[in-house]
Amino acid sequence: MSEYHDPSNVINPEHADHHIITPVTYGIVFATLLVFTGITVGAAYVDLGIFNPVVALAIASFKAVVVILFFMHVKYQSKLIKLTVASGFFTFLVLITMTMSDYISRAWGLW
Amino acid sequence: MDNAIVATHPHTHETAVAAEHEHIVLPQHRHHFETKEQQREAATFGMWLFLLTEIMFFGGLFFAYLLYRNWYHDAFVVSSNQLSIPLGAANTAILITSGFFMALGVWAAEVQKKGLLVLFLVLTTFFGVAFLGIKAVEYHEKWEKHHIPGAHFDVSEFINPQAYGLKEKPLAPDMAQKTQVFFFLYFAMTGMHAFHMILGVGLLFWLTWRANRGEFSSGYVAPIENFGLYWHFVDIVWLFLFPLLYLINRHPGS
Secondary structure (H helix, E strand, C coil): CCCCCCCCCCCCCCCCCCCCCCHHHHHHHHHHHHHHHHHHHHHHCCCCCCHHHHHHHHHHHHHHHHHHHHHCCHHHCCHHHHHHHHHHHHHHHHHHHHHHHHHHCCCCCCC | CCHHHHCCCHHHHHHHHHHHHCCCCCCCCCCCCCCHHHHHHHHHHHHHHHHHHHHHHHHHHHHHHHHHHHHCHHHHHHHHCCCCHHHHHHHHHHHHHHHHHHHHHHHHHHCCCHHHHHHHHHHHHHHHHHHHHHHHHHHHHHHHCCCCCCCCCCCHHHHCHHHHCCCCCCCCHHHHHCHHHHHHHHHHHHHHHHHHHHHHHHHHHHHHHHHHCCCCCCCCCHHHHHHHHHHHHHHHHHHHHHHHHHHCCCCCCC
16 A cells, blocks of 8 residues: 555545655755744834735745645645645635624724 | 455454554554554544634634734734844744654654654753743733733833833823733733643653653554644744734834
8 A cells, every 4th residue: 555655645535645754854844934934024124014914924824834734744644634624724714804804894984 | 455344353454464564553553444544544634623623713812813903003013012023033933943843753753763752752842841931031021011911001101102212103092001902912812822832741741751651653653643733733823923913013114
């Protein structure tokens, strides 16, 4: 079953084979995270107007995705796990968007 | 190999798999799973379901932050600038380092290196505790400056920043009171995050003790893997808390 790696799960779509990520990959991820921490601190001191929060959140999201894919092994998991993770974040975004659109439109035209 | 049939007879199954893969089958392999892969996936799936509830749980706090930041933007700008970027950035790096060693710990368990696993778990714990130590220093500073919401909260430096040597825009007294909302969210969010880390450090002591007994050196890695998922999730929460609380308002002009 573990003769070779089947990343896209073609042979057995039900279950992903176990893939061991090497310390080298972890090292690259670690370096990437530290570099982007530096970038996000630097970007905070540059006046980007309304884009300051956008850039900060984009960098944080990028770091989170890297952690999820590699440190949390999701890149090498089965479709079931990938779908579970994606649906969690998607549901959260839907809840935030709908609740926020209610709050910010309550005083619409009254300011 | 027909696992569905042999799995009902543990001993037959054990010898069959051992012959095929040339390693000892785990005593932890439960009979209601067809294969090791299925058992592993079920554990990962269950852990992720728990983490989804954590996304929703922390998500509520993040939503509160988003909403009040919109409502009391000026108060949030000034109070956010009270936080120390060097301490926050150092803590981010420390937490990433802790997560890196946790990832290496999972690797060590997978390749069945007991000594390395114990070492990496101890390093994960060390950096986790270092994070909490810096957090305690920051909390103590807030205590001394009367920035903890409640009866002793002091708004005078937000109303008259020049007198305190701050280059901030003075706030009207009612808006200055809203800085309490920021600090309340700061303590609620970082406090809940720190609580998760304290639980995590406790679990790390337990896992290190078990790893030292060799419990995860035979290919049984589910507890280490699932704890890794928990620890990395807590890291991710901080990756968002750091820019939102410390960085986003560093430019009062924005």
